[in-house]
Amino acid sequence: MSESQTSAKAPITIKKYANRRLYNTATSSYVTLDHLSQMVKDGDDFVVYDAKTGEDITRSVLTQIIVEEESKGGQNLLPISFLRQLIGFYGDSLGGLVPRYLEYSMQAFSHNEQQMRDYMRNALEGMFPFGPFEDMGKKNMAFMESAMKMFSPFYPHGADGSSPKVEDLQASVSALQKQIDQLTKKK
Template sequence: MTNEKQPVTIKKYANRRLYNTGASAYVTLEDLAEMVKVGEDFVVYDAKSGEEITRSVLAQIIFEQEGKTGQNLLPIRFLRQLIRFYGDSMQMLVPSYLEFSIERLTSDSQKFREQFEAAVSANPLANPLANPLAVPTRQMFQSMEEQARKNMAMFREALDLFSPFSGQAGDVGKNAQASHELTEMRAQLAEMQKRIDSLVKKD
């Protein structure tokens, strides 16, 4: 038995209304956004078909949040690059890398907050919240760029640890195929590193 809390079930009806079965109440996308922020997990199902549609609902929440003034988290360059990855040979690596990177950013968020606050204290005009035309200090960008490089290095190490070469010696054909696939993934990672460098470097 486990004491792990199960996700709340949300049902979406044809009229686009969302029903929280745990609270026995209708909710809005804003309510679901608040649930995410406080760490309350949920799964969304289409009330008619029973199909899980959590991904599309989360994407809709992001779309709504992005539409609010001053809450844009997804740069246009990032969105364009993300679209280019669809159907690309590296598509299979993108979700894992983005998930890995956002987890690292979350774990290091306090450090970045402290650096940001220190930068703003030293130079109030560098605060983009107080001055939308200003750009945060180069030091902070360099720190984030360095973190992106570390993320890639750790991602490569994780890929190496996942190497499926520990099978039986007789599985020559299987190991050879695995070796080929790992080589391809490493090549894809190298290409991804080049693309990331082009995104994080600022003139």
């Protein structure tokens, strides 16, 4: 859920103490990263504060949850190439565009995920609707391919191998945003 989409309900406050324990003030109980992971999956909004300084450390705790999930094995959602590219954007002049782009990409993916779930739910007597899934898959692949080309510093953008200007990249992001908006309106 994006920061701009949070509900009117106040988020649950979690305090992290120096001993690394997490305390849920709504339930008056200690919780683990697994509990917080389940809260995210359940759609519960929470904010984590350092109990001593009062600093908002929600981002670092969510990152810890991702690291824990990735280290469990089995299902890895973050490909190594993606992680390398993401790290490459820290300190880069275009790094400021990445959070917004990733947020919009996840919104579009979530929308398509819901469409896939709806197709499966509405399938008649075991019939599997391959056509809509194939179309969504192609759209997602084209979208991600164009995104990776735009953000990859090693992809030659021009015939001479030159990189695009910031204005060109901003125009591309705007065009991608329009595509996302169109996809989310088709719901």
